[in-house]
Structures are given as structure tokens and as C-alpha cells.
Amino acid sequence: MAEKPREIIKRNLFTDNQVLRQILGICSSLAVTNTMRNSLVMGIGLSFVTALSSLTLSAMRNIIPHRIRMLVQTLVIAAYVIFLDLLLKAYLPDISKQLGPYVGLIITNCIIMGRAEAYAQQNPPVAAMLDGLFAGLGYTLVLMIISLIREVMGFGSVFGINVNFLNLQTWTIMIMPPAAFFIIGGLIWGLTARAQRRARKEGKA
């Protein structure tokens, strides 16, 4: 009955990607994607929280009273986010300073609660943890693509390393959140078009 790990990975990274197919976690995809470093840390942080909260909630799924399950989900998620914030402050102070309020905002990221509601509630702990982890990595993947485009065009660099050898004019709009709107829109369009094409082909065959 349980989904195979390979299916969980494929579903979360591609076919049912949280950002591009479920349209969740858009807020932070706009906010932190102007440099690749921020995106990577944000993505890893989110993956960490989603994996652990899904694991915990799934382990408790049979004893959580149904009518307060959302309270419990929020409590567990908040606890892990605060833990992550402390961890960053203690060991990666520079990144903690740069991400600033965004770390706390992981709590409100719909992906985590979405996974808890949609998956961890009905599935065994290990599968739930894998699902959470790869939902987070799928989000990271999209963030990295967006920030690659934005950082190259906006700053002329990749991970802070200058690649603008011809000294071309950088685009200020790419640094601003609206740029991410266009990029995400383009990606969603591409992916949806592909899925539709595939569905049509299968329908004919």
C-alpha cells in the first residue's frame, strides 16, 4: 500500500513539485531568490523542518485527537523552526544575519503544513519523512533555478562569484521580487504545457 521511495522522490521533485505544480511556498520563492546562497540555505532549512515535522507528526498520527490536529501540527513545526533558527545563530551567524526574518517565516510556509495534512497524517513515519524531505528538496530545486537566473542577470554572479566577464549592464528588476513572478510564471507554464501534451498523447494512444 505504501508508496515506494523512488515514487516519493520523483513525485516531489518533478511530477507534483510543490512550487510549480501545487503552487505552494510562492511567498518565499519571491523573497529569498535574489542570490543563490540565500536560496540554498532557505531550501535546506525548509527540507530539514519538513522532514522532521512530517516524521514526528506521522509517528504520533494515531494518538493525535483529530479535531486539534492543526494545533499540534503548528506546534511541532514551530518547535523545529525555532530549533533551526538557534542552530543557524550558533554555527552559521553570517547566514543567519542574511536570512534574518525569513527563517521564522518558514513556520508559515504552506508546504510544511500541506505535507503534514496531506501525507504524514495517513502514512508511516519513514515514508512521511522521505516525502517531507523531498518536498523540501523539490522546493530547493525550484529556488535554485530561479535564483540562478536572477543572480546572473541581476548581479552578474553565481554564488557571489563574478561571472560578468564582459561587464554587461545588470538588471535591477531581477533583484526585486517581481522578477521572480515572471520566472515562476514561465516555469509553471512550461511544466503545465508539458503535462498537458503528455496527457493528450496518452489519451490518443
Added chain:
Amino acid sequence: MKRGYLYTVLFMVVLSAVFTFALAASYEGFKPAIEQNAALQQERAVLYAFGLEEGLSDDEATRKYDEVIRDGGLNGMEVPVYEESGQVMGYALPFEGAGLWGTIRGYLGLNAALNQATGLVFTEQNETPGLGGRIEEPQYKEQFRGLPITKGIPIRYGDNQGEQLDAVTGATQTSSAMLRILNNALDGVFAGEVD
């Protein structure tokens, strides 16, 4: 299985207690590292304002700080003072004010005669990354090394008492806020002057 209200309430209470305890424990565990990072950041900031920070490792920075910086006063304000062999070399004037999005805090290093800035450093700012946030970049900050300061003449962009001072392109609000904050801080220094 149907469960009563009592179970629901007890469940939430126990769960909250467990998680609160776990978080409190981990906070205690991380506290020394977090406090050390905060102190180090502060020390590096003050050293940077005097142009003493470059190339120092964390340990060297702490040692240098202990060696040349002491708590002192400047016209009634408590500020970090830079001293070398008993001679006051400069003051790190703390500033604080509203930027475009949040509070901007930092230090403006001043020489002993209070007629020249030695450097500008930020300890906190939440300006737009890539625009106002670029006040953190050397291009902006380094302009303040050796910038002439005169009592009663505010710092301004363009020709500032014979030295060129540039705002950050595309970040007019943040740039103007910086001048307001710095001039406020300087007014505070000169207002407290006894002569």
C-alpha cells in the same frame, strides 16, 4: 476510537510541555555559542569603524579589541573609545534610526579631534537586498574613511566639504535615511560638547 474532551486537553498540555522543555534545553545548549557570536560581531564592527579589522581572524579580532578599545565617554555619551598607548585615537559613535524597512544600527568612527570620520559600519539593517542593502557594501561604506566632519555642517551627498560622497543608485530612500541618521547622531555629539 472516540475520545473525550479530557484526552484532547491533556494531550495538548503534555505535548506543549514536552516541546517547550526540549526547546528550552536546546536554547541553553546553544546560548554560549550564540552570545559569543554576537559579542564577536560587535567587536569586529567597532574595529572596522576604526579601520583596524581587516584580515584579522576571530581570535585576533578579540585580542585586538581587548588591547585597544575601552568603554569611555564622549560629551556625555557612552561610546567605545580607541586608545593607543594611553592616547585617545578615536570614538565609535553609535547611530540608530529608521531606514526604509526597519531600524538601521551601526557605528560611525570619528577621530579624536572630531573633524574626520574613520569609518562606517552596520550592525543591523533590513534594507532591500540588492538595493538599499548595498549600503553594506565596501563601495558605500569605504567612502566614509577620512570624510571631513564639521560641527554645524551636515554630511551630504555630492560634494561634501571637498570630498565626493555618493548615494546608492536605486536606493534613494535608504541613502537619504542614512544621512538623516548620521547627522542626527553627530548633532547629538556636538550638542553635548562643553566648551
